[in-house]
Amino acid sequence: MSALLAQLPALQVVVPLLGAVLAAFCRSGRPAYVVALLVSLAMPVVSGFLLWQTLAGGVISYHLGGWKPPWGIEYRIDVFNALVLMVVSAVGALIMPFAWRSVAAEIDEDKQAWFYCMYLLCLTGLLGIAATGDAFNAFVFLEVSSLSAYVLIALGRDRRALLAAFQYLIMGTIGATFYVIGIGLLYVITGSLNIADIASRMPGAFVVQPHAAFAALAFVAVGLGLKLAIFPLHVWLPNAYAYAPSVVTAFLAATSTKVAIYLLIRFAYGVFGEAIDFRTLPIDQFVMVLSLAAMFLAAFVAIFETNVKRMLAYSSVSQIGYITLGIGMANKAGLTGAIVHLVNHAIMKGALFLALGAVVFRIDSARLENLAGIGRRMPLTMTAFTIAAFGLVGTPGTVGFISKWYLVIGALDEGSLLLVFLIVASSLLSLVYVGRVTEVIWFRDTGPAAAKATDPPLSMLVPTLLLAAAVVYFGIDTTWTAGIAGQAATLLIGDTR
DSSP states (O other): OHHHHHTHHHHHHHHHHHHHHHHHTOSSHHHHHHHHHHHHHHHHHHHHHHHHHHHHHOOEEEEGGGOOTTTSOEEEEOHHHHHHHHHHHHHHHHHHHHHHHHHHHHSOHHHHHHHHHHHHHHHHHHHHHHHBOBHHHHHHHHHHHHHHHHHHHHTSSSTHHHHHHHHHHHHHHHHHHHHHHHHHHHHHHHSOOBHHHHHHHHHHHHHHOHHHHHHHHHHHHHHHHHHHTOTTSOTTHHHHHHHSOHHHHHHHHHHHHHHHHHHHHHHHHHTGGGTOOGGGSTHHHHHHHHHHHIIIIIHHHHHTOSBHHHHHHHHHHHHHHHHHHHHHHOSHHHHHHHHHHHHHHHHHHHHHHHHHHHHHHHHSOOBGGGGTTHHHHSHHHHHHHHHHHHHHHTOTTSHHHHHHHHHHHHHHHTTOHHHHHHHHHHHHHHHHHHHHHHHHHHHSOOOTTTTTOOOOOHHHHHHHHHHHHHHHHHHHOOIIIIIHHHHHHHHHHOSOO
C-alpha cells in the first residue's frame, strides 16, 4: 500500500492520460463514456489521499524518472496545489454522470467518443498544471488542456461555437507565447526550470539582472492573465461559455480558470514574492484597479444579458475580479479570500451551469424569456440554481459569503474602508442580475417553452443537487475550504503580512 501511495502524484496525471488514449480507440460513445466515468471517479480518490498526506506530513516531492530536481522534472505537492487537485478532480467526478444524457442530446453520435477523449486530455492537462513543480512542464500541460478545450468548445451545435473556439485559440496562443517567453527569461537569469529552485535564486537574479527579472514577471503575468480571463483580457470567455456544449461550459467554468489562477498565485508569491515585496511597488495597486473594474463592469454587462449562459459568463469575469483583488491586497487575509473563492466559485459555477444544462436538456434553450415560470416545472433543478446564484451575491450561509468576508478583512487590514464599500457595492450589482433571473423563473407565468419541462433524470439531477448542497455546507463548515486556504496563504506569504 505504501508503494502505491508513493506513486500517487504520477497516477494523478498518468491515469487520465491513458484513459484519453483508450477513449480515442473507442468507436462509439458508450465505451468511451465508461472509460471517462471510471477515470473521473478515481481521480478524487487520488487527490484526496494527496491532500491528506500534505496536511499530515507536509510537502510531497516526486522525482520523475529517478532524476533529482532541479535537473529532472519534479511533481511537488503541498497543501495549496493539493487543494486545487481536489477541486478539479471532484468537479470532474460530479460532472461525468451528468454528461451521459447531456452529451447524447447535444453532440452527434459519431463525435461522442472523440468528446470523451478530449475531456480526459483536458482533465490531464489541468491536473498536470497543478501537480508539476517544473515551469516548462506547466507550459506543456497548459497547452494540453487548452488544445483539448478548443476542440470541446467547437463541438457545440451552434455554428458560433466554431468562432468561439477560434477566438479562444487565438487568445490562448498569445497567452501561451507570453508565458513561455517569461519562462525563457527566468531560465536565462536563474539557470533553472524547477519552480522551487527558481524561487531560491530569484533574490540574486533581481540584484544582478533586475530588468530581465521584471520583464519575466510581466510576461508570465500577462500570459496567465489571458488564460484566466482577467479583465480586460477576457474577451474569449463569454462566447466560449455561451456556445460550448453544456457539460463543457460547466467543466471549464469550474476548473480551467481556477488552475490558471493557481499558477499565477504560485508564481507571484512562490517565485517572485521571494525576491520582492509587492506592496513596495505599484503592481498591487494596478491589479486591484483591474480587479475592481472587472467586478463592476462585467457585473453591469451581465445585468443586460438575455442569454443566461452569457450572463453567467460575464458573472465569471466579475467573480474572477474578486480573486485577483485578494491577490492584489498582498496580505494573508486577502490571499486567503482569493484562494477560498477559487474553491467556492468552482462549486457555485459548477452548480449553476449544470442546472442550466438540465434546462437546455429539457427545453433546448438558455434564453431568459424561455425560462418564464420554469421553477414550477423544474422545482429541484431551479432550487439548486437559485441557491448557487445567491451564493454569487455573498448571501450569509453560502460559500460566497465566506469568500467576501475574508476579502473584507483583507481590505480592513489594508486600512481601506473604500475597498470594503466597493466589495459590498459590487455584490449588490450581482444581486441585480441574480434577482432578474430569479424573478423570471419563479414569479412569472409559465411560458410555452417551459410548459412541458420537468426535472431531468437522476443522473443529471443528483450532481446538480450535490453541488448546490456544497454551496450551503461549505458556507457553514469552512474547515475544508477556508481552513486549508488559510494554511496555503500562510505557506505562500507567511504570518508577517
